[in-house]
Each structure stands twice: as C-alpha cells, then as structure tokens.
Amino acid sequence: DFAQLDAERHARRGYPEAVYCEGKTPAQVAAIAAASGGSGVTLFTRANEQHAEAVLRERPDAFHDADAGLLAWPPEPPAPSGGLVVVVAAGTSDLRVAKEAMLTARYLGRETELVVDVGVAGLHRVIAQLPLLRRARVVVVAAGMDGALPSVVAGLVPAPVVALPTSVGYGAAFGGLAPLLSMLNACAPGVAVVNIDNGYGAGHLAAQIAAPDPS
Amino acid sequence: DFAQLDAERHARRGYPEAVYCEGKTPAQVAAIAAASGGSGVTLFTRANEQHAEAVLRERPDAFHDADAGLLAWPPEPPAPSGGLVVVVAAGTSDLRVAKEAMLTARYLGRETELVVDVGVAGLHRVIAQLPLLRRARVVVVAAGMDGALPSVVAGLVPAPVVALPTSVGYGAAFGGLAPLLSMLNACAPGVAVVNIDNGYGAGHLAAQIAAPDPS
Amino acid sequence: DFAQLDAERHARRGYPEAVYCEGKTPAQVAAIAAASGGSGVTLFTRANEQHAEAVLRERPDAFHDADAGLLAWPPEPPAPSGGLVVVVAAGTSDLRVAKEAMLTARYLGRETELVVDVGVAGLHRVIAQLPLLRRARVVVVAAGMDGALPSVVAGLVPAPVVALPTSVGYGAAFGGLAPLLSMLNACAPGVAVVNIDNGYGAGHLAAQIAAPDPS
Amino acid sequence: DFAQLDAERHARRGYPEAVYCEGKTPAQVAAIAAASGGSGVTLFTRANEQHAEAVLRERPDAFHDADAGLLAWPPEPPAPSGGLVVVVAAGTSDLRVAKEAMLTARYLGRETELVVDVGVAGLHRVIAQLPLLRRARVVVVAAGMDGALPSVVAGLVPAPVVALPTSVGYGAAFGGLAPLLSMLNACAPGVAVVNIDNGYGAGHLAAQIAAPDPS
Amino acid sequence: DFAQLDAERHARRGYPEAVYCEGKTPAQVAAIAAASGGSGVTLFTRANEQHAEAVLRERPDAFHDADAGLLAWPPEPPAPSGGLVVVVAAGTSDLRVAKEAMLTARYLGRETELVVDVGVAGLHRVIAQLPLLRRARVVVVAAGMDGALPSVVAGLVPAPVVALPTSVGYGAAFGGLAPLLSMLNACAPGVAVVNIDNGYGAGHLAAQIAAPDPS
Amino acid sequence: DFAQLDAERHARRGYPEAVYCEGKTPAQVAAIAAASGGSGVTLFTRANEQHAEAVLRERPDAFHDADAGLLAWPPEPPAPSGGLVVVVAAGTSDLRVAKEAMLTARYLGRETELVVDVGVAGLHRVIAQLPLLRRARVVVVAAGMDGALPSVVAGLVPAPVVALPTSVGYGAAFGGLAPLLSMLNACAPGVAVVNIDNGYGAGHLAAQIAAPDPS
Amino acid sequence: DFAQLDAERHARRGYPEAVYCEGKTPAQVAAIAAASGGSGVTLFTRANEQHAEAVLRERPDAFHDADAGLLAWPPEPPAPSGGLVVVVAAGTSDLRVAKEAMLTARYLGRETELVVDVGVAGLHRVIAQLPLLRRARVVVVAAGMDGALPSVVAGLVPAPVVALPTSVGYGAAFGGLAPLLSMLNACAPGVAVVNIDNGYGAGHLAAQIAAPDPS
Amino acid sequence: DFAQLDAERHARRGYPEAVYCEGKTPAQVAAIAAASGGSGVTLFTRANEQHAEAVLRERPDAFHDADAGLLAWPPEPPAPSGGLVVVVAAGTSDLRVAKEAMLTARYLGRETELVVDVGVAGLHRVIAQLPLLRRARVVVVAAGMDGALPSVVAGLVPAPVVALPTSVGYGAAFGGLAPLLSMLNACAPGVAVVNIDNGYGAGHLAAQIAAPDPS
C-alpha cells in the first residue's frame, strides 16, 4: 500500500526499476527487498547505514558499497556487453558520486573504468588519460566547483560526455549550481547533463548510450 | 585576427566545428564562410537574416532553413549511418528549436524523423507514436512550459532521451528555467539535458549517441 | 497574550481555524488545545512528537497521525457531504504530505480516497486509476522531482487538479522549486498550485472545491 | 504538419482546447481557425493584432477583445450553468489579465462578474464588495506588486480563491515573482495559485470549480 | 585585538553600538561585557544561552529576554521620550522577532506597545487595534509567509510602517524571501523594509523615527 | 469602471493617493486628471511623454518634471512644515530617481535639499556634506551598483536613512538586486529600504518620517 | 550640478576617474569632456554613438574605439611602464569586452597584448600561447558560456589571472551568471573575478597589479 | 588511487598544491600528509579537528591554527619577499576567514599585517589605518553583510584590493550572496573578487600580486 514497483519497466525499457531509499523508512526498504527478485538485478540507491542493514537482513549476500550508498541483489553483475563506460572524477571529493555512476553502469551490464583526481587545475593529468578516454563509448565526468572538466574532455574525444555536477565546493558553488550551469553552457558540444550528485542517473544514461546495437 | 576555427576538431572528435553566428558581425561570418571548406560540412547556427545573406553571398548553393536559423555548406548532408534519431516537439512553438536539432543530426550523418505537437496535455498523441519512438537509437524531446514530456517518453522506451528545454512559455517559466529544472529532475532515468533552446547541442549529442559502432 | 484564535472564522468561512504547530512551543499548543472546543473540529498541523504529546495530554481521545503530523479533536470526522476528493501521491516519499491533504479534506467533511506510487515514469499505473479519477469532484496530486504528474492527470479528467509540490528530490530540485515551477507551467489547464509540502492547504482547498452546492 | 489540435479534449475533459497564439505565425493561427469548428467554441489566447486579423479573416464574426488578447468563435458564449465566477482586479493595470480570466470562464459556460481597483491599500473598497463576493462559487483575484489581496479575500469568504499574479510592478516585483510567492504563502487557506499573467488558466480553473454538479 | 567597539557612535549618532553575538565566542562576548560601560546602555543581540551566561557572569544584574535573545546592561531602560512605537506581530511565531524590535526601541528610549496574532486571514483582529495604531508615531509590523500585513496597516494609518519580514513559513517562503519581496512591493506607500528577522534593526529604526524633535 | 481612486485616503492617512501611470493608457490618465481636485495635490508618477501630454491637456498649468516622470496639480507645493528631507544621489545616473523622491517629499509638504555625485569611491565628497546631512530629519540615499552609500551615511548621522536602490549598473547588478541586498544588510542600523527605483515611495516615506509632530 | 568628478582620485590612487557614459545624456557627457583636462588622460567608457559624437565635438582628436565603446583624451597613451598585461578572449564574441580591458590597461600605462579565440573546446590553441602567457605579469581572461578558460590558464602560469565573465551565451548562461559562478569557483587558485562585461574594471585592476614597483 | 597530488604545480606556477580537507576522510588526509614533502610547504585548508589530528599524527611539528582551519608543514614559513599584504576584517566575525587569507599569504612567502573590526558603520576606524593601507602592495578586505568596505578601501589607496565576501550575516545576506554582489559591483575600480569565505584563494591571489618582480 505504500509502493507499487514498476515491474513492467524491464520489459518496456530493458532496465529494472531501482529503489530510491531516501525518504523511505528502513522497514519499507526491507519489504521491497523481500519482494524483489524476478528478472534482473534490483538496485538500492542512496541507502544510508540503516537502509543497508535492512536490505542485508533480507538479502545477506547483497553487494554493498557504503561510499556510494548502493546495494545490489543478486550480487553478481551481468556479463558486460556493449561499449566501454569510463567514469572520471575531477577531485577526490567527487569520488562517491563517481562510484555510484560506475557501479550503476556495471550492474546494468557495461564494462567500466574509473579515473580519479584529474581536474583542470593540472591539465597534464587528464591529458595522460587520453588513450583510455579515446577507447570509451561514453565518458561520465563528475566535477564540482567550476565544473570545467566536461568541456575540456568533450573537446578531446569523439564519444559523448555525461556531465555529472557535484555539490562539492562552498559559497558561490551554491550546492552544485555553479558546475551545473557550467556544464549546461559547455562550449564544446556533446555534453549531456544530469542532476547534481545524481550518480545513479549518470550511470543509467551511460549504460543506455553504450548499449549493444539492437540490430 | 578575430577568429581561429578549430580546424583539427574533425580529426580529434570526428565532427567539424560549427560557426555560432550570434555576437558575430555579418562581415565576420562571411569571412569564415569564404575560408571554410576542407573536410566535411560547415554549419552556421543561430543565423539571422543578415548572417544568412552574408553566407549565401559567399556560398550561394548553401542549404538554409530560416526557421531553424541554420545554414550548411556544402548543401548535401552525408549519407546516413548509425542509428535513427527521432526528434519530438511538444508544442507547435517548440518547432524551431526541434528543427535545429534535427538538421544538425542530419548534417552530422544520421537518419532523422520529426514528430510535432504531442504534449502531455493529450497523452494519446505521444502514445500513438510509440512504434516510431521504439525504433529510435536516441530520442530528442523539445518542450517548454512544464517540460514534462521527456520524463514520459523516457519511461516508455529503451533509448536514451536528450531533453531540450525551450524558452516557450511565460511568467514562472522564467525563460526556460521551469522546463530545464523539470528535465534535470526527471523521475525516469535516462534523460540527458542540454541548455535552453540549444537545438544545435541536442542534435550534436544525438548524432554522437547514435553514431555507428567504431568496432 | 501570545495567540488570538480566529474564532469567527467558522461563521465567516464555514471552516474552523487550524493550529499551525511549527514555531510554537508545546506549552503554547497545549494551552490552545485546552481552550479549543466550540463549533466544529480543531486541527493541529505540522505537529512533532512533543506537540502531539502536549495535545494528547489535554485531549487524550484526539485523533493522531504521526506520519502526517496531524491531530484532530474531537476525533470523529464529520459525516461526509459534497463530492469525492481523490488524493494521488506520485512516489512513496510523497506519502506523508499526501496523507496530510487527505486527512484535512476528511476532517473538513469530504469523502476521500488515496492512490500511491503512480508516477509518470510508469504511465500504466496512473492510467489504471482512471475510473476512480473520473469519479472525483477534485483531484489532489502530490509530486516532487519533475512535478510532471499533475499535468498528465489534468489532461485526462474533467475535474480541477490541486497540484501539491513536495520537497522530495535533491540537487536541482532545490527543495521543491523544480516541481513548483513545473506545476505553475502545467501545459494542461485546470491546475491549482499550492505551496511546497503544504498538504493542509491542498486538503482545505480541495474540501472547498468539492463542497456541497450551497443553493 | 505543425499542429495536432487535441480534438478529443472535449470528450475527455468537457472543455475544448484553446489555441495559444504566442510563438505561432499569423498564418499558422489562420490555418487553425479555418480548420476549427466541431463541438463547442474555439478560443484564441494571447493574440496580438496580427493574430487577430488572421483569425478575423477566416472567421469575420468571431468575438474579439483586444485588451484581453482573446478571440472566440462562434462568438456567442454558451448559456451559463453552474455557479457564479467573480473576477477581482486589484488595480487598473491588472485589468487586462482579469478580463482574459473572465472571458475564458464565460466562454466555458459560467456566469461572471468583474470588480476593479479594490486593492488592499484602501481596504474599504473590497469590503464594500462583500455581498457580491459571498455569492460567488469561486473568486478569481488578479494582483501584482505585493499580491496581498487574495489572502484578504480568502479570509472573508467561504468560496475558494484562484490567485492570479500579474507582472504589474517593477524592481523587486521581478516580473510577477513577488506576488506569485505571496500568493503561494497566503496565510489564509483556500488559495489556488496559477502562473503569472495566466488569465486563461485562471478562468479555466474557475469554470471547472464552478461547474454544475455532475450528479 | 579581535574587536574595536565603535565608542564614538553615541556621540556621532545619539545611539550606542550593540554587540552582535552570533559568530562571536562566549569568551569574546564576556570580554566586551566586562569592558562595556561609559555612556548609555550596551545591548547584546542574538545571544544564545552560552552568550547569555557569559554576559551574566560579568554583569549579573543585566536584563535578559531569552525569547528575544537580547541582554541589556545596565538593566534599567532610559525614561521614554519622543513618540509611541507600536510593534505588531502577525502570528504567534513572529513573536520572538517582534519582541527583539520592541525591546530595542525601549532601550533606545521610546515608549512601546506590543500587539500579537492579528494577521490578515482574520481582518477584524487588526481593525480592532486601529485606535492604538492611530496613536503611534511609527508602527513596526513583523510578518512571515505572505507578508501582507504591513500593506494593510500602512493603508490605514498616517504613521510610517517599519516592515519586518520573518523566516516563519516553509517551502516557497524561502526563508523569508516571500514576505521580504511582498513588503518591498507594498501597494500602500509609507513602508520601510529591513532585513529578514532583523528585530534589532527594526527597533533601532523605529526609535530614530519616533525620536523627540531636536529643535 | 476602470479605476476607483481612494478618495478617502487623505482623511485616513493625511496624504492623497497618487496616480501610477505605468500600465494605464493616456486616455485613462486623462480621465483621472479631469476628475481630480478636491483636497490636496494630485501626483502623477512614472509618466512617459504621452501620459504627460494627456495630463497637461486637462490641466495645462500642472507642474511637470520630465526627468523624474512626475506631474503635480495644482502646481504649487504646500508650504513646508516638519523637518528637513535631504536627498542624496550617489552618481549622476541616480539623479532621476533621486529627483522623483525629492519632488514627492516637497509636494507632500516638506522642505527638501538635493546632493549629487557623492559616491563612496571618493569619500571626501560625502564627508564635505556632513553639516547639511546632520541638519536633516531624514536622509534619502539613492545608489546603484554596490549600494554602499546608505551604510556610510547612516554611520555618520543621527537621522534615519531611507535607502533607495536604483537599477543603475550592469551584469551582476541584476537590475538593482545588488544594491537592494546591500542596503537590506547595511552594517549600520537605521536604514529603511524601499523598492528598486521607487523614488515615489522613498519620498512619501521621508515625508511621513519628517512630518510635524501631531501633538 | 549633475556631476562632481573625483578630481583628487589621481592624487589619492594614481589613476584618473573614468566617465561612465551609460545613464548620462550626450549633453552631460559633452559638458564633462569640455571640463576635462588637468593631470592625465580622461577615459569615457560604455559610450554609444551619440556619446561618442558628443565627446568628439568637444575633443576632435580624442581616441575612439567603437567596438569597445571607449574614448580617451588626450589620445596618446602614456609611455608603458611596469609589467606586461596579456588579454585573452575565449571566443570571437568576447572580443569587445576584451578590447575594453586591453585599452583601459594601455591608457593607464601598461604594455598590452591581445589573444583571441582560444577557448577550451580546442585546448591546443591556448597551449600554443604558453610562451606569451608565461611572460605576463597578469593575464586577463574574458569568457562567456561555461567560463572555463580562466581555471585552465590559471593552472598553467605563475601570474594572477583576472577573470572577466561576459554575457555571451543564451539560456542557462543567464546573462553571464554561469561564467561568473564558474570563475568564482575556479579550481585553480589565483583567479580574481570582476563584474560581467566589466572590461573597464578588468583593465584597471590589471594595470594596478602590473604597476611598477613603487620602491 | 583516490588522489593524485599535482606535484608539478610548483614548477609550473611557483606555488605548491594545497590539500582541501572538506570532503576527504581523516584517513585520506593522513595518507597525503605522510606522502608530502619535496619542494616547499604543504598547506592543509578547511581542516576540522579530526583532519587536524590526522595531520598532526603524521607531522607532529606541523603549524596549526584552529580558528583558520589551517595546517602547514614544515611549520616554518619561507623568508618573506615581494611586497606587503595587508588583510582587513570588517567585523570580529570575519576574523577566521581573514586569518586563513593572511596565513596563506605568509606561507607562500609574503610579509603580512592584520587589521580587525574597521567596518564602514564607523568610518574613522578604517581612516585611522590609512598609513598602513598605503604601504600595502595589495589589500585583502574580508566583509559580510553589505560588503561595503572593499569599495571604500579601494577608493582610498593605489593598491589593488582583493575582496573576500564572508557568510557573516543572516536573512537577505543569503549566505554571503549580498556582499558578493556588492563587491562585484564595487563603484571604485580595482577590486578583485574571490568566492565566499575563500580565505585560501584570497591569500594565494594576494601572494601572487605582491610577488617579487621576476625581472
């Protein structure tokens, strides 16, 4: 009576519904975990410690990454298909959100790589990653503060860039507004913006972009 | 001395640089048009009547769509490769921006389709397009006002959705802010947001997503 | 000396004043509860645990819904008159606010129904509720994130829709600003917007709209 | 190919679709006018002089109110049914928007009354209208600047109030943002807010609220 | 080395400097209290419990109002001179801020009166106070939410109105932004706006306006 | 039928209603001018050339200041009573708004002085005016850009300061938002803020503050 | 009586006052031009065609750059002293503002260089300028849209960077807000931000930073 | 794997990278502290107590200022070179941020002086500091609330002013937005703005401006 999981989503879209834990009680999350199963993996996102315990009591073998606030059951990700998803974190503080994106893409069936702390203040660091970035079917770039990295990366590679603004920063970063606006105004075309701190959305979108050709 | 076209962009990214006419004088645009050529098409975007005349004086056979404010030279789009790009305009007033997106994707080498006036106020209209939408490798959805259509479309198809907010509306639409925020908060995952009225950016991103598999 | 209840409100408007507990001390709320009585029910809204205890000490038989933060005394709602009020919550996390709306309408004398977790990401869920929605004299739709559901519902039914934005979401949801703007720009006419998380206001407005014809 | 009127709207909702002229060329509007007909009236809203001429060329007997930017064809409003809609304009400058609301409600089948220049700076003016306001099934209140009038009216009458913020004012009125926020925070419950300057939406909502009881 | 009290302020302006406790440590506040004295009263504003204890340890006979977060030493306010300052709180929750204003005016030498819970949702309450309001040399009106009360009061009395927006409210009140904008756009002239929750500033301004004629 | 002048305002408040011309047609303004008369002066504010001509056709001897957009009839201001109103314009561009304030105060019965181009970038200019500023019963300070001048003036004089933000400036001045916020946060107490460019409101408020003592 | 040039500014600060033409009539500007002279150059900024004609009538040999909206009299810049000021424009459309900065620095006595169209979408273009950038005592970087270039430049050179946001862009660029926020949040330290489109301010600041050592 | 310090920054820019502790775990900070060394000092900024303990465990002789949230190792600042950096705090509450700026400049090799509590509400306090301010090669001015002090200081001295807005204030200070906008619109040219509360950035920029002449 408090939730109707969109069970048909997998049939309609090819990807299962995820359970967004914020704003749900641990008991509600546990009930959903107990009822889950059927086709494909169930992801629990933005799970705090209480949510995680509730899920693990029902599904003790679930995968859990506390940094990313993510659980997955069954714990084994599908065998990767489609293209490579490279996830880039501009700074160390963007790592949590970047991992949420990477794990989501992996559990939706893609091969993933993670690159950390390559912000534009020291440009040689991202340039050193060009061979990897050029192999990607899609690049996710998580950045806070000035949000300048997606523009720079998009200018260097043929793949589309999923720009993932983070709330890292203070003052006139206004909780992620500054990098969000930066990314929406990226002077290099080919930048797809998602919500602030929305690692799940970025990973899902990347998985769709890098999906194997249906034909 | 007023412009250095990024001539290497095609080599680096696989797509040519486009000329953004706003803020340039017709004379500047004409000079660029005269110098253009080399590999691939040159696009002139956000061209007003004066800009268009300037380009057409240099390149009389250029393609010109006055609604979309777009010119292309040489006028023949490349033979389409990769997947299908479907562009959807929620209302009649979103048509200009939607056409800019569609033409950009076409000139970057994709097959395109356009669907008009299928906003969520009359849901049967978009549902009637489901067979076409399900054939798309990527769907671009242009909408102003409440910006609700991308969420609805994303919930119905496996392809990623490029959400293109428009400045259509008034009052608390705040020049496109309302649909922009809507789209960033889409409750269906798989929505890639671009800047308000940025038809060029949406079309470019869609062309990259639907690009033929490099492997 | 700290409060003058608007005792004449029932005579003037047909509905009693409610006590807004936020910003009042439990002692102040208790004093008001002790003084209440007279014509009709007294509602206590946005009551936290301390407020609730204070009211229940004075009025042990009061109705209390902790989720909705609402108390009512006397506990028995009036016999329903007028039309049906249907309250819809887009997601599980919108449930608290939706219940505050539903209970308010019920204590102001209307028949009510509640529908949960029928967001636009899975459209079939709301379409399945059309028979109920078409019976309503007014529909209250609570939604956070993209706030798209009121537009969709308003496009499907003859009744007016009270759109109740919630602070569910994060990042560019900006505490409910995104759904608020969406709803103000609903592309389907017939949408009445209230303040973010204002379940009480939505329920009161719905009760007035569905009031029995005075003639 | 540029518009699909939502012809089923009347069947689904009981009210016809209106043609929003802003962002449409006069030629597009003329084509829609020529194709209109069928069940009920067609409204053309936010029509400038060119739009009006285009409609009147196709439908010379159409009703036209230039102040309100509204046309209707056929010109005769339906016989009024349901309750009374009272439209109140706080100041003279709010009159255009108030008339758009009043005419919309009238063409959707309601009896209407208009009251002008009764802002809260001179309270006796609105108090003098209480007998009329108390006869209303719904009151529409258009106000710019501080947007205080809907709160005052809602505190005085049993009917719900549709609050219609206008862009009248300057400086920190921010194009209607100040009265919009005021109205969303009305300290009297029973206030339904619509978009800034959205006379059409206010009139439509009022017509639905005052609709005759279906039972 | 951390503070230079503006000791000359009394000579220059006729009013002493006040100590703004927020952002100071209790130790800093205590040091200032110990050093205070000289001409006139020292006010400590926005003092939390720790600040208050620190002041009272140095000046055990200081006046302290915990609700208003205000201390004064020496505790005896000056004999009142000049005109009457009437402070009005729209709702019970505005009381703290209203008391800060009233106490500040009193310690700067004015006669004061306080009126509570007379918001515009029940207009008869403020109208009942007209005889008192008409005796005032200046009226301070504290209100949150729609901030409508200052407009109404200013329309009824010859005295200037100091409008004091409070952060009372939620959602689209945006921490007091809604009443602030309302008050800046008051449709009755004669409204002087101060910062949100700035009871000290409102009381100081009122004391200056009601000051005895220097001539 | 388009306006009800608040004729009782003079009796209630001691000051006549003014006619705000923006948003009124010249014909409407002319009709009001023709009907004016009775007790005291009628002010026409924010009058453009067309409005002015309309008034002057009805009242050829009316006073007219085109810079300030203000007309007054009868043209003779009342004999000054009460205290001195000093109006200060920070820069040359603030002069129009400052004159609107000064003329309003003069027509409401006060003695006035005007000081121009004394912004804080050259502090000696305002310091040179201290003797005049210290004679004022109230000082109006008009400033755009950083809006710093009211803080500085308020710190130097015993009189209250009416801070009048102007839309002078560009970029992050955001149409007057920057000086408005500055003034609301003035670090010197005793600053009364009015709406951006609201010279009329500033002058009215100043006239009330400097009014002769009723006793 | 409408202006008091801050004649002592040169003595106090070492730089003359500039005349900001916006908001002044051509007649006022002409009067100032006629009165100018004395120590050092007089700059007229943000001059439109009418302003320019007015100045040139008084001072026919004045220097005039119509693009930059700047005039200077006497026309000869001082002999350069201090360090090199390099001004960088990210795109062609940023050129006007960049030239205003460069000319201001030159007329305040510095050697200047200008580099155009080296935005981050094609990183090799700015990297090619590193030898010049490394010779600068200060670099001014003008950029609109994502405002990413100052972060990149600051990360590459020892000199401080003056970041000059421009209103180039549309939609969510919000008139320069996006690059302004980017620059305030630059992830490389050493970035000094000025107002949107404030070429004059950027040039003045750069001239001060690159001033010859006083010792 | 969570951080790549930009070790080449010293070579490239002449200043070492600093470790921004917010958003890093104490363990991460400790690991960086253990790895630090090499050329020059390592600064740890925005360090809370846990971060500080972690650093001090690795580097027990590190310098630590708890107010400023700053650690430095090795603890000895370099011998000062270049010009004098004067840091000014408008109020006592701005002291923390001002100290972060001063310490950063000192550890990057400059001579520094600190001046406290000289806000514009008592102008004589800042004027008393003119001899010191005139000796500065650059002045950093930290201020919250109205942010007026940088304009005043910039108008008095030849040196450039680094304006450092703080989040001191409440209500319409909006977390530092008010002083930020003030400073961006400073009516005296020569003001370089940094992010709200960004003492580190202000100090770094000041150190670069006051750097010894390379030639």
Ligand SMILES: Nc1ncnc2c1ncn2[C@@H]1O[C@H](COP(=O)(O)O)[C@@H](O)[C@H]1O
């Ligand atoms: N971390 C997340 N951020 C944004 N959306 C999410 C997240 N996790 C799940 N979702 C979406 O939110 C919806 C679940 O919302 P609810 O019905 O409240 O559980 C699902 O349709 C998901 O696709």
Ligand SMILES: Nc1ncnc2c1ncn2[C@@H]1O[C@H](COP(=O)(O)O)[C@@H](O)[C@H]1O
């Ligand atoms: N003045 C108006 N303001 C807001 N919405 C309107 C207005 N007039 C018509 N509409 C709605 O806008 C939709 C038409 O948009 P479009 O498809 O662009 O013509 C219709 O569904 C109407 O319900």
Ligand SMILES: Nc1ncnc2c1ncn2[C@@H]1O[C@H](COP(=O)(O)O)[C@@H](O)[C@H]1O
């Ligand atoms: N509650 C308050 N709100 C705003 N300003 C205040 C308040 N209390 C004192 N002030 C002013 O703040 C200044 C003190 O700031 P500080 O130097 O940080 O102690 C004084 O000049 C007072 O006039």
Ligand SMILES: Nc1ncnc2c1ncn2[C@@H]1O[C@H](COP(=O)(O)O)[C@@H](O)[C@H]1O
């Ligand atoms: N383009 C400009 N942008 C910002 N400020 C300017 C500009 N040009 C001149 N100013 C400053 O504006 C002040 C002149 O303002 P005003 O007194 O209105 O002429 C001078 O002190 C200049 O330092």
Ligand SMILES: [Mg+2]
């Ligand atoms: Mg790093």
Ligand SMILES: [Mg+2]
């Ligand atoms: Mg349509």
Ligand SMILES: [Mg+2]
């Ligand atoms: Mg759900």
Ligand SMILES: [Mg+2]
């Ligand atoms: Mg009126």
Ligand SMILES: [Mg+2]
């Ligand atoms: Mg009350």
Ligand SMILES: [Mg+2]
């Ligand atoms: Mg000046």
Ligand SMILES: [Mg+2]
């Ligand atoms: Mg370019």
Ligand SMILES: [Mg+2]
């Ligand atoms: Mg102080």
